[in-house]
Amino acid sequence: MRGLHFAALLAAAFLHPIPDSSAASVFRCEDANGHVTFTRHGCASDQLQRLQDARNPTPGGGEAIPLADPGRRVTTTPASPGEVVIVGQQDDGCGNLLTSSERRQAIIRQEIRSGMSRADVENSLGKPDRVTASNGQQRYHYREKRKGGGSRQVSFDEAGCVKK
Template sequence: MHRLRCFALCATLLCPSPLLAATVFRCEDPGGHITFTLQGCSEAQDLQLHRAHNPTPGSGQPVPLAQTGKTTRTRSQAKPSAPLVVGEQGDGCGNRVTGSARRTAMIRQQVLAGMTRSDVESALGKPDKISTQNGRTRYHYRDREGSSRQISFDDAGCVKGKP
């Protein structure tokens, strides 16, 4: 029986009742240092009382964290009439192949002029052989039937178009 009473006492002490509102003392010393406390302020500090209301989640209406105000637009903030392009991602090949055409070619396992080496490897896989001559690279592919295919790249690493 003694253990049961001890357990009940410990459970009561460990489960504090929720504080929904409290009075908080705002103490400011002559140096401007501000302290918030529940115990009160010393005689040398300036005292102000604040009521802190901390509702539990879901206990009623939402409490706004900040008051929103109407913004005004000045002349310097006016929207520009034409779109402004700050930066554009380049693929090193002059962006000759658009994103949708590149994806379609990769799905169909086709190679278009202006694709990069990584685009070709994404479409056809790793080459069977790579040859380099005068700084220009060629990928050699051989399929199961024995037919071969060569893809030539220029100095920038872009697929060359047919002359």
């Protein structure tokens, strides 16, 4: 009896429509010079802010989308080379001291730089031979694989970022 009740509940859950969770609030920000940016975090106080419809319906899963009207032509001006506006930036947890390009080059060259994470160090040098910790700070110890090679030590701060 319990199995039948569970199956009925499961079937009801699959038949219930799920609301569209792919929609997000996107703001269209226009400054006094006419530069337009789109952001999910709102606009600066000196910009004109409008809410942008950001729904992205699944193909074949909704209403028909009207095609372009051939009688109506819209002229566009080519984009002028201007200032690039960064709306949002990912925080790497280490103060964003390195750009992604600098980080990638350091890993390829097996260099350790301030602002790298533990994962970056392991991508560059591999798993450490030994790990020590004191006062909330961790150290990775590496032994050189070559004959007569020395050792290398990388220190991390409390946030897990390389410190020099």
